[in-house]
Amino acid sequence: MSKFHEYKKFIQEGDRVLVYMNRDSIVPIIVNQDECLKIKFGEYPHTKMIGLEYGSQIESSKGKGYVYLLHPTPELWTIAVPHRTQILYTPDISFISLKLNLRPGSVVIESGTGSGAFSHAIARTISNSGFLHTFEYHKHRADFAIKELEAHNLKDIVNVVHRDVCKDGFGLEGVADADLPAPWEAIPSASKAFKKSIAGRICTFSPCIEQVQRTADALNMNNFFDIETIECLARDYTSLNQTMPDIQTIINGDKVKFKFVKGKKRMLLQDGEDNAHSSILVSSPSLQTKGHTSYLTFATYYNP
Ligand code: SAM
The missing domain is CATH 3.40.50.150 (Vaccinia Virus protein VP39)
Known part of the structure; x- marks a missing residue:
């Protein structure tokens, strides 16, 4: 039988499995060969889980859809x-x-x-x-x-x-x-x-x-x-690409100018050249805590 404080590799009859659909949807089951898990992501007979490694992905036996079979942890x-x-x-x-x-x-x-x-x-x-x-x-x-x-x-x-x-x-x-x-x-x-x-x-x-x-x-x-x-x-932080003006534009206090290169908005440098490196990865906190x-x-x- 699976334990919360120890890790086992293969799923057997009677084990606890956490069926992972996405970060917010995890369905707990105890494996029973006579049962079939029916969820909005498809149908999953428990017999198909027996013998698989914890962490495996399995596909629905009906229609499209897949889930992951995770080992239980307190988290x-x-x-x-x-x-x-x-x-x-x-x-x-x-x-x-x-x-x-x-x-x-x-x-x-x-x-x-x-x-x-x-x-x-x-x-x-x-x-x-x-x-x-x-x-x-x-x-x-x-x-x-x-x-x-x-x-x-x-x-x-x-x-x-x-x-x-x-x-x-x-x-x-x-x-x-x-x-x-x-x-x-x-x-x-x-x-x-x-x-x-x-x-x-x-x-x-x-x-x-x-x-x-x-x-x-x-x-x-x-x-x-x-x-x-x-x-x-x-507090959640989101990573995003932010366009930054070049330093000379800031020192001069000039208005930032842009042009489009292959459909992408690029900032213009002081000499009129476009700045291919004007975009940097930044992290911003959500307003809600x-x-x-x-x-x-x-x-x-x-x-x-
Ligand atoms: N620690 C739990 C968890 O992580 O799932 C949540 C605890 S829940 C917020 C508070 C519980 O305390 C309730 O189930 C309630 O019935 C119980 N409780 C409240 N007063 C109590 C008391 N005087 N004696 C025993 N249990 C009590």
């Missing part, structure tokens, strides 16, 4: 995962993992599990002797996550607990190196979960700055230190 899973909740995406996931010092062997507590997007990424980072305790108070979501993580061979690394961590706490003492999103009510219980004599890290998510203030107060009251709040914002899953507040806890 692709954030695009393919059936959303049961809002999820965390790779830019936040990688930043949080870095700031929490997650590494092979870390013991982590996450609340809540939601659609399990972050759980898959944590599981891969900590695999080889680490463990994730993830809590979810919505019964259906918790059951769904248990089945999904089992199908992905992650049950030795992840335990999903159906529990309200604000009302009932984590019920864990002295286990964690790191701990994830928790509203201020969960912070006293979170502090008990940290191992003694080892500095542990916490990250909480808050959608607005008023909640950040309440969280920071709770962290202060419960002996956390090194508190910092960060917002991750993503996307992102803001939440404000991320990090802190450290130490229990001597």
Whole structure:
């Protein structure tokens, strides 16, 4: 069976395959020889996938169309995962993992599990002797996550607990190196979960700055230190060919003149010659800045 934290070469019955159509459309399937994937890009009997290498392109058995059969990774899973909740995406996931010092062997507590997007990424980072305790108070979501993580061979690394961590706490003492999103009510219980004599890290998510203030107060009251709040914002850059005036034209303050050579617009140099090299590749940022899953507040806890 395919794993998220290890790579296998050939597709077999029962494997998870991420069927890639384009960057925004990835369909997750579990290979079953009796099934056929029917999508707008054609029809793909699973039997034709068995034995192929992960990464192969296959053509539709009916009409035109092709797709790629990709190996599951936590990054692709954030695009393919059936959303049961809002999820965390790779830019936040990688930043949080870095700031929490997650590494092979870390013991982590996450609340809540939601659609399990972050759980898959944590599981891969900590695999080889680490463990994730993830809590979810919505019964259906918790059951769904248990089945999904089992199908992905992650049950030795992840335990999903159906529990309200604000009302009932984590019920864990002295286990964690790191701990994830928790509203201020969960912070006293979170502090008990940290191992003694080892500095542990916490990250909480808050959608607005008023909640950040309440969280920071709770962290202060419960002996956390090194508190910092960060917002991750993503901005797309587009590359394009831009026509640039020659330096002498700029120095003189002259109007830039153009002429057409073989249908292409070229700028004229001061001496009247056309400037074949007037076009250069530039990068420009989009006006819109996307992102803001939440404000991320990090802190450290130490229990001597
Ligand atoms: N980390 C998830 C992911 O990447 O897919 C997304 C988490 S989702 C935004 C928040 C989840 O926290 C919801 O599924 C919600 O049911 C759960 N939750 C909220 N309060 C909780 C609590 N007190 N105890 C346990 N789970 C809670």
